[in-house]
Amino acid sequence: MDGLIPICDADALSEGGKGIRFPLTAFGGDGTGFIVRFRGTVHGYLNRCAHVPIELDWTEGEFFESSGMYLMCATHGAIYLPDTGRCAGGPCRGGALRKIAVTELEGKIFWQPDEYVRPVRA
């Protein structure tokens, strides 16, 4: 059973603001995950567009588009619902971001590795 891995202090993640990236191993390769806070809740995803497998953020940590209602891939503009990761428009049609389980606990935010999204190799 994998343990929880700390990412940051809970108050470092502001509502609808900049996301926080963290390193991981995804499907056997290096990658990053990110967390955002949306309507009070922390959501975690693999930082990989469902359209072309590249990172979403243009400026590091900028995941929301200007309305604050969607996460957006900076490269070709795919938009995703922040709470489910489902594609809401653009070239990700029918796709979704890969969820990563996250927990807010005693003032800190943690992520939970799973079968395919693993801690970085030592």
Ligand code: FES
């Ligand atoms: S690579 Fe993300 S929208 Fe195409």
